[in-house]
Amino acid sequence: MRPRFGAVLALMLLAGLAATGSARAQEATPPTCEVPGYLLSTEGTLPKVAEAVKNARPLTVLVVGSRSSTIAASEASAYPAKLQAALKEKLPSIPVNLSVELQNGKTAEEVDHSLVKLVEAKSPTLVIWQTGTVDAMRSVDPDDFRTAIDDGVAALQNAGVDVVLVNLQYSPRTETMISAPPYLDNMRVVAQQHGVPLFDRFAIMRHWNDAGDFDLFSTFHGTDMAKRVHACLGRALSKFVLDAARLDQAQQN
Amino acid sequence: MSSIADPVAGTPLSDAKASDAKAAAAAAPAIAFPMAGERELRLDLFRGMALWLIFIDHLPTNILTWFTIRNYGFSDATEIFIFISGYTAAFVYGRAMLEAGFVVATARIMRRVWQIYVAHVFLFTIFLAEISYVATRFENPLYSEEMGIMDFLKQPDVTIIQALLLRFRPVNMDVLPLYIVLMLFLPVILWLLKWRADIGLALSVLLYVLTWQFDWYLTAYPSGFWIFNPFAWQLLFVFGAWCALGGAARMSRILSSPVTMWICIVYLSFAFFVTLTWHIPQLSFLMPKRLEQWMYPITKTDLDVLRFAHFLALAALTVRFLPRDWSGLKSRWLRPLILCGQHSLEIFCLGVFLAFAGHFVLAEVGGGALMHALISLAGILIMWGVAWVISWYKHSADKGASKTKKPVINADLAGGSV
Numbered sequence: 001m002r003p004r005f006g007a008v009l010a011l012m013l014l015a016g017l018a019a020t021g022s023a024r025a026q027e028a029t030p031p032t033c034e035v036p037g038y039l040l041s042t043e044g045t046l047p048k049v050a051e052a053v054k055n056a057r058p059l060t061v062l063v064v065g066s067r068s069s070t071i072a073a074s075e076a077s078a079y080p081a082k083l084q085a086a087l088k089e090k091l092p093s094i095p096v097n098l099s100v101e102l103q104n105g106k107t108a109e110e111v112d113h114s115l116v117k118l119v120e121a122k123s124p125t126l127v128i129w130q131t132g133t134v135d136a137m138r139s140v141d142p143d144d145f146r147t148a149i150d151d152g153v154a155a156l157q158n159a160g161v162d163v164v165l166v167n168l169q170y171s172p173r174t175e176t177m178i179s180a181p182p183y184l185d186n187m188r189v190v191a192q193q194h195g196v197p198l199f200d201r202f203a204i205m206r207h208w209n210d211a212g213d214f215d216l217f218s219t220f221h222g223t224d225m226a227k228r229v230h231a232c233l234g235r236a237l238s239k240f241v242l243d244a245a246r247l248d249q250a251q252q253n
Numbered sequence: 254m255s256s257i258a259d260p261v262a263g264t265p266l267s268d269a270k271a272s273d274a275k276a277a278a279a280a281a282p283a284i285a286f287p288m289a290g291e292r293e294l295r296l297d298l299f300r301g302m303a304l305w306l307i308f309i310d311h312l313p314t315n316i317l318t319w320f321t322i323r324n325y326g327f328s329d330a331t332e333i334f335i336f337i338s339g340y341t342a343a344f345v346y347g348r349a350m351l352e353a354g355f356v357v358a359t360a361r362i363m364r365r366v367w368q369i370y371v372a373h374v375f376l377f378t379i380f381l382a383e384i385s386y387v388a389t390r391f392e393n394p395l396y397s398e399e400m401g402i403m404d405f406l407k408q409p410d411v412t413i414i415q416a417l418l419l420r421f422r423p424v425n426m427d428v429l430p431l432y433i434v435l436m437l438f439l440p441v442i443l444w445l446l447k448w449r450a451d452i453g454l455a456l457s458v459l460l461y462v463l464t465w466q467f468d469w470y471l472t473a474y475p476s477g478f479w480i481f482n483p484f485a486w487q488l489l490f491v492f493g494a495w496c497a498l499g500g501a502a503r504m505s506r507i508l509s510s511p512v513t514m515w516i517c518i519v520y521l522s523f524a525f526f527v528t529l530t531w532h533i534p535q536l537s538f539l540m541p542k543r544l545e546q547w548m549y550p551i552t553k554t555d556l557d558v559l560r561f562a563h564f565l566a567l568a569a570l571t572v573r574f575l576p577r578d579w580s581g582l583k584s585r586w587l588r589p590l591i592l593c594g595q596h597s598l599e600i601f602c603l604g605v606f607l608a609f610a611g612h613f614v615l616a617e618v619g620g621g622a623l624m625h626a627l628i629s630l631a632g633i634l635i636m637w638g639v640a641w642v643i644s645w646y647k648h649s650a651d652k653g654a655s656k657t658k659k660p661v662i663n664a665d666l667a668g669g670s671v
Contacts, residue, residue: 071395072397105401140477141470146550169396169399171396172313172616173396173616174400176380176608177384177402178399182550182552189550217615217616222394225393229395
């Protein structure tokens with residue numbers, strides 16, 4: 001009994017080390033910030049976006065988010081701008097307009113009030129709603145948070161726009177201070193209930209960190225890494241939007 | 254001291270480590286409730302395991318995370334921990350109440366509460382030191398928003414007082430406050446269970462149901478609520494206490510029935526399949542939409558009934574397949590786990606500290622999968638080493654010095670608390 005248990009334990013540990021070893025080997029290849037397919041697949045759909053593209057109408061995107069939707073002093077390098085550039089490139093035949101409405105320091109519930117007004121002002125085809133970070137930092141009751149995004153998504157859908165939810169950043173340095181899981185879970189639930197695509201920024205960034213594309217633990221000063229991460233996010237998000245609108249096959253040739 | 258370290262009899266639980274379960278599968282179900290003789294090593298074993306798992310779960314995801322039970326079902330190490338804590342606390346202080354009366358038992362419990370409180374404040378101090386250091390060094394613009402969480406450092410007058418009131422708790426420091434509150438009410442719980450065990454348990458279930466019905470919770474600072482809702486989690490604690498005070502013995506018929514076993518197996522398989530769809534999203538098309546809508550979210554804060562049931566199923570199977578006299582419990586391979594389980598308060602605090610330290614090393618020295626795995630392994634080795642040192646103190650160093658001193662009862666000794 002005893003030796004066998006020990007052997008099992010040793011084998012488990014060895015297997016673990018072997019797995020990390022092979023993970024290290026992969027890290028040697030230069031970072032490409034590729035996103036595995038399953039992180040970009042969604043059951044949600046974007047009918048309004050699909051319709052606009054098929055009828056060659058302009059695509060108007062509104063990004064509503066908090067401070068993690070921008071990079072201080074270099075907004076043009078943040079993911080919304082990169083998303084616009086990528087969409088323009090992939091949809092050369094139609095104009096792509098994009099505007100960003102930052103709601104710094106506001107919880108989902110506080111953003112709720114301005115959502116419909118923003119939609120009336122900008123009349124977008126698609127609203128990309130990045131949320132959860134402020135709520136997690138203020139540890140808002142997850143039930144209240146769920147109600148807030150539920151109401152917000154419903155209001156947006158009633159206003160006749162497509163919605164994409166974007167969740168929190170993966171932030172290993174603040175993991176001991178900000179508890180992300182309840183907010184990630186609730187966003188997933190709401191997205192599922194409304195059939196809205198959820199761009200899992202958290203999982204994607206964690207994947208990049210694990211795969212060695214970016215060392216998100218690093219105490220890097222300066223905006224260089226932030227710009228590269230946002231460029232990758234913008235590209236992934238454009239692919240995600242087109243996939244969710246089921247436009248990939250039709251438009252990419 | 255040996256006079257106190259005596260039998261904690263009863264039902265423990267498990268973690269369904271496949272190897273253990275298989276090894277014990279051949280053994281006959283041993284659900285008896287023997288009273289005399291030796292310490293209940295299964296409790297120590299599974300509490301030690303819970304301590305290791307909690308430590309690993311507090312670190313950033315790494316290869317060892319895949320060995321923790323939360324990836325294979327609804328419940329996780331916290332359930333094991335709180336249940337065993339209720340069990341052992343009731344066992345130790347229940348006897349004190351019987352022998353020395355309500356007042357003395359209450360006084361002893363309050364001393365234990367004070368110890369846990371001091372441990373919590375000590376951990377908070379270490380946490381503050383780490384955070385302050387990180388806050389002044391970390392300026393990645395990618396995370397300028399998230400770093401706003403450090404703003405609490407700007408008003409230590411409020412923050413520290415709220416921390417002393419248990420209302421401000423950094424992430425990963427939620428278990429001790431829950432435990433403090435549960436222990437605070439232990440005298441009442443014990444008194445109720447001694448008076449009419451089933452009424453005590455029924456009241457606990459009622460409180461749980463009312464909590465769900467009326468959404469009761471404790472607020473936290475600066476906003477929000479307690480991550481582990483004591484009104485809900487008391488159910489597990491009281492259930493543990495109820496088992497220790499004879500409930501386990503009365504349930505032995507149910508526990509040994511094959512029907513129970515099959516229900517448990519079916520439910521655990523279902524939970525395993527559901528968790529599989531979280532890890533492999535490609536499988537999620539197999540989940541019926543209506544089931545998802547009914548089931549999610551499975552909240553940990555309010556101890557979702559699915560989690561509770563998952564824990565019960567694990568516990569039932571463990572009691573069935575891991576007899577109390579299983580020879581493996583004496584094996585030196587399981588010694589590290591049992592040692593850790595025997596000094597749970599110290600090792601729990603050490604685990605929280607090591608998780609902070611691990612984060613710190615990852616941040617300052619550098620990440621990488623290998624580093625993550627090394628930190629987890631090193632942490633476990635340190636926990637084992639410290640547990641060994643503590644038990645050396647208790648058995649050797651303190652013996653000569655305090656021969657005349659009366660033994661102090663605390664829950665650790667009997668397979669203790671936290």
